[in-house]
Amino acid sequence: MPSAEMPPELPSEKLLSWEEARSMPCNGCSAECCSILPLQDFQIQNLSDLDWCFYLLNFEGIELKLMEGGGTEAWQVCISIPCRKLDQNRRCSVHGSAEQPDICKRFNPYGCSYRRIYQADDRRLSVRMDRERMAIYAALVKFNDAREIVERPRFEDLVAAIAALPNPEKSPAKDDEAWNSRERWEADIRGGLPVEEPEPRQYADFQRPCEGCQAWCCTRLFFPLATPLRRQNLDYIYFLLGFPGVEVGINSDGSYSIVVKSQCRYLQRGPDGSGRCGLYGQPDRPQMCTYYDAGSCAYKEHFGGRRPRNMLRLRYEDFPLFSQLHQMDRDGYITQAPSLAGMIGALEAAWGGGK
Numbered sequence: 001m002p003s004a005e006m007p008p009e010l011p012s013e014k015l016l017s018w019e020e021a022r023s024m025p026c027n028g029c030s031a032e033c034c035s036i037l038p039l040q041d042f043q044i045q046n047l048s049d050l051d052w053c054f055y056l057l058n059f060e061g062i063e064l065k066l067m068e069g070g071g072t073e074a075w076q077v078c079i080s081i082p083c084r085k086l087d088q089n090r091r092c093s094v095h096g097s098a099e100q101p102d103i104c105k106r107f108n109p110y111g112c113s114y115r116r117i118y119q120a121d122d123r124r125l126s127v128r129m130d131r132e133r134m135a136i137y138a139a140l141v142k143f144n145d146a147r148e149i150v151e152r153p154r155f156e157d158l159v160a161a162i163a164a165l166p167n168p169e170k171s172p173a174k175d176d177e178a179w180n181s182r183e184r185w186e187a188d189i190r191g192g193l194p195v196e197e198p199e200p201r202q203y204a205d206f207q208r209p210c211e212g213c214q215a216w217c218c219t220r221l222f223f224p225l226a227t228p229l230r231r232q233n234l235d236y237i238y239f240l241l242g243f244p245g246v247e248v249g250i251n252s253d254g255s256y257s258i259v260v261k262s263q264c265r266y267l268q269r270g271p272d273g274s275g276r277c278g279l280y281g282q283p284d285r286p287q288m289c290t291y292y293d294a295g296s297c298a299y300k301e302h303f304g305g306r307r308p309r310n311m312l313r314l315r316y317e318d319f320p321l322f323s324q325l326h327q328m329d330r331d332g333y334i335t336q337a338p339s340l341a342g343m344i345g346a347l348e349a350a351w352g353g354g355k
Contacts, residue, residue, distance in 0.1 A: 025109050031090045032114040033107065035082040035170075036063075037243050039258060040223045042075050047147035048287070050138060055286035057131045059221060059262040063168060064129040065117070066137075068155040077223070079260055080170045083242045084316070101239040102232065121167050123159045130168035136161050182313065185306040189351040195307045209294045215275020216299035217292070218267040222249070225256040231332040234323055241316040248314040249302075252340045259313055312343055321346055 044050055056062050056077055067074040085100075087093045094100045116122040129137065137158060142151035153161070188195065225248065228234050237248050245261035266278035279285035302311050314322055325346060327336035338346065 025112065025115070029115055030119065031086060031092075032118040033112065034086045034090070034092065035080060036114060036118060037079050037081060037240070037246065039077045039079060039221075039260065042077065043073060044075060044149065044152075046149060047143060050141065050149075051287045053129075053134055054131070054138075055288050056221070057129075057134060058264045058266060058286070060265065061262050062221075063170070064134065065126055066129055066155075066158070067126045068124075073152065073155075079243075079246075079262065081243050081245055084244050085242055101242065102235045103239045118170075127155075127159060127162070128168045132165060133162050133168070136165075181303055181306060182315070185308075186351055188306060189348045192352075198305070206295060209297060212272070212274055213300055214273055214304060215267055216303040217297065218264040218275055218277070219261065220299065220303065221260040221262055223258040223260065225249075225258045227254060227256050228326075228337070229334055231328055231334075233334075234326060237314070238319050238323070241314065241319055250312045250314055250340050250343055252310045254339075257311075308340070308344060310340075312340055312347075314343075318347065321350060 042049070044053065053064060053075075057064065061080045063078050063080060065076040065078060067076065083092075085092055085094050092100065092104070096105075113126065117126050117128065121128070127133070137153065140153040140158070140161070141149055144150050225237075225240075226233065228237065240246055240248060240258060247259040247261075249257040249259050251257065264277075268276045268278045270276060277285065277289065279289075298310070301309060302313070322338070322343065325338040325342065326334050328334050
């Protein structure tokens, strides 16, 4: 193992001529850009931020990326999940057609970093961080009494510290459970059944809010998404929905979020399907799980009920209707967008709820 003073060994560079450089760089690529979805950029400033990183890395398919930015850290959380439009030969099945998202059409392959990061593991500008690498990073961090980070490893020192570790394995997010609440809601509407109303409860009924829960908090991740203002924003939503297991949440306050289906590796299922944390009471359990306020949890409401109340999860097949409900000016700026209630009503009408 190289010492901390030794610079990391860099991949050998192949020198290209002008004509070779102008040739299509996608030739021979395994299409990492279509199977790695960036979800959020963030920074690590304190203990809670670092704890959130370990929480994320407990979920299948999740990987973090640390990018060197001239002495400033820049982090990104990604998920490994192939786009539904990627064929068995790892080629885009809708390339050049109207079905291909504009963001893909505009992507410049000559400036692509996916191949260098995920195929060649080029660590000069970015480092892929799994749980083992993150533990090394955490051991090199120092905090003050307020649990704010005051010392962190230099990028080159971290690269040297992880040099002997194998490359992170890409384990795609599991999709072994149906999102049944949506199917039940649609079946009710198509069957002409009344919308299920929640049973009235009293204060004492909420003493054990997790009892009988399917552990939605251990099978879903949320990430912020800007409210769409232009057609390009709608195109990005279309792009996101192209990845199986990804939905876009439309909230009652007009905000949006990315909803990702991924299961925590420590989730344990009971005979009735209820979930329990395999790290409960152990020091390795993330603090955000230990101190989570189950009394104000909205996961059960968002995923366990039939008809949405405060958030609708937009799916790939919903996008044509969703996009049609937007009005734009001649420059592509959105002048009218559906509310949560409007989108729910439009879906139910499309399913035959207006009959």
